[in-house]
Amino acid sequence: MSDSQAVRFPRALPAVGTLALAGSLPRILTMLVMAAVLVLSAWLFRAYDGATPLPAVNLPWIESLGVNLHLAVDGLNVYLLLLTALLFPVVLACAWRSAEARSGLYLSLLLLLEAGLLGTFLSQNLMLFFVFWEAVLIPMFILILVFGGGEARRAATAFFLYTLAGSVLLLAAVILLGVESWRQTGSWSFEFALLSRLHLGWGTELFVFAAVVLACAIKCPLFPFHSWLPLAYGEAPASGTALMAGALSKMGAFGLMKLALPLCPNVSVVLAPYLVLWAVGSILYGAVAALRQDDFRKLVAYSSLSHMGYIVLGLFSLQEAALHGALLQMLSHGVAVAGLFLVLGLLEERLGGSSRELTALATHGPRLAVVLMLFILTSVALPLTSGFTSEFLILFGAFQKALAAWRAGSGALALVAVLLATSGMVLGAGYLLRFARAILFGPARSGSRVRDLKPREALAFVPLLLLIVWIGVFPAPFMAKAQSAVTQLTQVSPLFVKGGPGGISVPQPESNPPKSPFVKGGLSSGNGGADGR
Amino acid sequence: MTRLALIPLLPLAGFLVNGLVGSRLPRWVVALVACGLPAASFALTAGLFRELAAGGTPVTETLFTWAALADFRVDAALCFDQVAAVMCLVVTGVGSLIHLYSVGYMAHDKSFARYFAYLTLFLFFMLLLVLGKNLLMTFAGWEGVGIASYLLIGFWFEDGEKNAAAMKAFIVNRVGDTGFILAAFLIWFFAGTLDFRGINAFFAVAQPSAAVMNTIALLLLLGACGKSAQIPLHVWLPDAMAGPTPVSALIHAATMVTAGVYLLSRLNGVFLHAPAAMTVVVWGGALTAFLGATMGLVQFNLKKVLAYSTMSQIGFMFMACGLGAFQVAFFHLFTHAFFKACLFLGAGAVIHALHGEEDMRRMGGLAKGMPFTFLTFLFASLALCGVPPFAGFFSKDEILWSAWSAAGGSPALWLVGSVTSGMTAFYMFRAIFLTFFGPCNAPEKAREGIHEPPPSMAVVLGILAFCSLAAGFIGLPGFWRKALGFPAPFYDFLAPVLGHPPEAGGAVHQAELPLMAIAVLAAALGIFLAWFCYSRRPHWAGKLRERAGVAHGVVSRGYFFDAVYRRVVVRPADWLSEAVLARRVETALDAGTLAKPVDGVNAAARLFSRLQTGSVQGYLFYVLLGLALILCWGVTHV
């Protein structure tokens, strides 16, 4: 079976699975479907040689407008393909015993969610990306709504409307890019390859960049746009939260990497330091907010907010090691935070949600405690775990770039930001160990209802832990996979500075941006704005 | 899988075996695995050491490529050169002994296997730190050791206090690690490599600028202070005594706390070209030594006395490093590992006998009940105080000598050193008199329990005591080398990496003898004062304390370091997190992004729906209005 059919399967299988599930077939079939997707994705992961993107489906959907169902595995989404395919079977395995796992709606929503996520990550067509970007909201919304906790209605609406608000501007930007392609090449096309070669004026690029960053900042989330996070993570069912934190938040980072950097190179380069500062602000805000949080789900939610900040920091350092770090961090954080939420879910399921009894786990459930501790250590970025590999590379790359920029005299903003981010690791250790202390240690209580992890349940966590240790100890093969995409992204920035003495000096950012896109004639008069370097 | 790679992997195997299936194995199997594997790796180290000592070249082995990017290439590689050999010997040697000792000490603890799993995990990370060929491997070991000490300090996790101490240890270490990682980034930026040999070679040739060199050196110093509990990051060491005593012996005496000295010696290329940083190292070390000693004076908890003594001795080592005499610091590290481990294990035996009692005021007169433990404790104390012919004398004297004669040194520095070593003698023998002599004020039923520790523990104490005695002779100071004509094999062995000790001219050598005499006198004075205050006139201690008054209060509260950190760091963070973020910012954000827009839209909805009055003619009026507006618009624009 050639590669192309192979990629279509992970995309089509969940959709097919959904239909089968509408009937009364139990969760075993869902697990089979998800396992098949995992096997295929692992095979694709291995088959992807790091350079030529694996072509897959390329059916025309709206021929006249150049919108076609174009899915392919490339450097950017190879990790996320593996992450998504891995998370879903694990989440289902953990939710195996729960009440919701028996309802057909729950299972079909999971499959729809997987189909949407895989579609978003694999799509090579901008319009298709946008369609999947919003389509994922529906199953997630219903999942929170139907299987969520007491405040589910408010949480689901907040989640849906907040995330959707981001994509109001994004849709306008997507269509604008299509218009630019029509104006510059005569025919409508939304293919990423073609759009990234377009020559956008400064005004258009600024508008597209602002739209993409806003939409992704809500999705990630980043600091000021995270009000929906504690609500949604607190109310959703454990499996839903694990998927939201593990895979959905990665869509935000993926959107930045796939849309912001290649499509608006000039603006990205000029605004990179400010975004680095914003990311670090988000890191510190998340860490400090998590310090005194006594609701465990909210604590892990804020920790996820902080770790997403690291990814954005890595992306906008536009430096090779930092980009590798950001990609690895997506995988590592996805696995670690999903693991944390799944363990919390298992505990809530055993204790019927009363978090008062959720202490001294080490005495009552030693195996569960060990698994939870391993996930905590990954989030603390302990060496030999994937957390360290990614955060080391991110901070390393960001530091090299920031120091080079400072020495070349273009402001110490980024350098200060990186120093703050490195101190963020201490804060990270602070709140995560406080979390460990609150939940794991402390005096044993008589008659606690915690049943320890059964071997079958432990089996679900084994792939996550294996992946964490593998990336932690031996990340080289992973990085080889993403090498092509990273070099392509670093080409984006002419400011790429090589480490070592006498790095290339940073040229000044080009002339100040001309008139704003909203002046009526601003955009319609051909490709307005300076034509860049 | 060559022998070098096996050295760290054997303890890792021990950890995996005991960690995963330990609770189901019988205790003797767990003990066998736990003691056997470190011993095997000690044997391997000894083998490699012998080859290296016989003029062999340093063995390096690249396990795999960790990261291979266009311009950032680093391998997971191990290197067994002279410095690593010495450290490896200490770590695996003392480590195996302490594993053996722990078998007896933890015999009746319910999570026996988990303890040994953590201990071997610690050994694995320490070996990774020591054998690491580049900064990345060392950093992996560095933080690994931090988490192992966190697990071991908080071993009895039922007690919230112990876990708090463990957390404090890890977080303070993390502050140091941040300094280390930033230094590594800076080094890469300028030297383009993370390899120790490459770094030293690069900085020997090209120093970017004094400011850069000093920044890198100071950041490394921050990392070293975090790990070696030097001021200002020393606050975690006394609390770390919450862990089992063999843990304190291994981690907080012999191995982990010396990682800072190892790092400084490893990167001597950087430090030798950062004079300003060197003075900071010297006076930082001296200050820590002095303050550590003063704090040791006022302690009543036996283990805390030893903890402060460790801090003080490492201050001496830092002083030596600061003076450029890295090999002297190393020799003191070598000897200190033995006698400090012996002291801790001795204290462990005492605490074991008194069923967990650590307060010296409720001990006394144990010499009769535990003669052998007392003897080993005495040997180690004498070594610590620098009384010849014990090991401590040779290594500490060499440090005092370089404090006097080395370029960075000065008589004032030497004076601080001597006074501190005098105080060391005083508090050590104060501990001895309080614990082993005088009336036994342990509670009644505990008294019969006083017995010699089981043979497995006694053997270890014996070996360590012997080493404290014998270890000194392999690194004779300059004067004795001249006088007795013996070479100093320790220094010659380390020469290729750390260079020779500063060979003072013949005349200056004459000055070494009186200094040595003064040092011994200071030690003797300290011992006499301790004997006088604590066994002849026990009530004098009380009187002395009142008269000291304020000074005693300051010292006993650890110079308010803890209080300052809590007020300056911990409380503001909590306040920021709880009062500002949780209450104000989050609620404002929630209101701003979730509540207000919804209210706004509802208000607009109420307003708009009032337009629907129900009367057709009202609707018609809107139509006319609309029509009029359009027509005016059309007319004005045509």
Next chain:
Amino acid sequence: MDRYQFLVALAGLIFAMGLLGVAIRRNLLVVMMCLEIMLNAVVLSFVTFAVRSQTLSGVAMTFFIYVAASCEIALAMAIVALLVKRNGSLDLSAHQDLKG
């Protein structure tokens, strides 16, 4: 201002009066009548333009306008009968039950 413009202006005036009548008058039947006035004004303008441009399509349109107008009035009267039976009054402001 030749007579065509005058006639068209007249038609416009009548149209406006009809429109105002619909908008102001209270009585249902009077409103219906005003509707018819508006349609007659339109017929007037059609005829005027037909004559001016000497083409017959305007005139044809007139017939269709009247066809449509009569159907409309028939239906309107039926509905008005319903309304009056329901509220018992011809006053337009009485029929305001649907609102909000």
Next chain:
Amino acid sequence: MAADLFHALLPEQLLLGLILLLMLLEICGADRRFAGLLFTLAAGAGCGVLLLQLGQGYTADVVPGEIRVDRFALLARLVILGCGVILGLCSPAASDTVKSRLLLASSLLGGLVIMVSAGFIPLFMGIEMLSLPAFALMVHGRGLSPAGEGAFKYLLMSSVASALILFGLSLAYGSTGSLAIGAFAAALPAGGPPLLVAGLLLLSGFFLKAALFPFHGWAPDAYGSARLPVTAFLASVVKGAVVLGLVRILSAASLDAETVAAVTVLSVASIFYGNVTAIRQVAFRRLLAYSSIAHAGYMMFALTDGSGGRTEALLYYVAVYAVTTIVACTCFRLLAGEGDELALLEGAFAARPVPALLLGLSALSLAGIPPLPGFLAKFFIFRAVIASGHLAPAVLAFAGSYVGVVYYLGIVLRLFRPSALPSKAKTASSPCRSWGGVLLGTAVLLLFMLVPGVFNGLA
């Protein structure tokens, strides 16, 4: 000539035949179900014919200057008739008397006439034939209920609209000398003040019939008072026919800057007004009315496009919007029976999953959430709008549609998660035939989703 007349207007002939038959049935009082069957057969045959003609690329100038059958006419009539078929299947047997079928058929006939008209006379006749049966349908069988008041308001406003259109036409006739649509469309860009006033009057008339913002007064009352199938008919076929009629007049002509600005302002106002007011509604039909005002705003936005592609976009939009509304109304009736409050939907998913799921999906499609066809419809229109340079208004429209998502979400919220209060959902009796309609409608929507280029494809 005769064959041409017969073949070209075959669907209209079929409907006329149906109307006559229904009258005969009414006279001899035959059984209702037979009428329903006949209706569906005739409308279905009409669609078949249209599809055949589209296949052949059939165009005919039946009455030169007055009736012209071209590709747009075929497609538009297919949309109208298609909605008619689905409506016919969906309306329950209980309330569809022969007379209601008759009125429905005649209104459909009016819609078809509009589409084939090339001159203003048939256009005007079509519009009247479309509206009058609709008023009758609203009061049919409702006795002295408020439906009469709603119908009267709709009638009054509709007559005023017709008068406005006619007056506009007369002025246009005055300056172009002929009543052909082509002549008017050609003269429009160059025309002086009279043509401008004619254009504005014409537009206002159509806006009033399509219930755009300032002219929307009648819609909430009319939709709110009629029975649900009739509301569905008003919202889908009548509105669709009006919009397509406007497209028929303007075809590809791009309006001048002033009119574009005016239309943009009205459309944006209409989107915001419709969506914001709908949030407070608790009755389904009134909610539908405000939603249709908002959708009128989206549709009229297409008029501002100057880059071509407007007709396909509007055809697609009208088709998707109409079918989705019909499916939504039918599913609502399946869930809540004759009731009208949204509260009846509480926890409906647990009781009857399939209609609840379809109602939820059509609500989300109306909200414009991808991958549902509603989103594609909006995408086509705003692709054309942004291509002609109006980025800021497009963003405003997206913001308006974002506000609209709130009340569609309210429906989905109630369906899937009952709020605390116990819901007294009673299951309405659902004759099998309305299932057919819902399934056909969903199939059509699925087709639109999978093959969005359906209108450009059928060459």
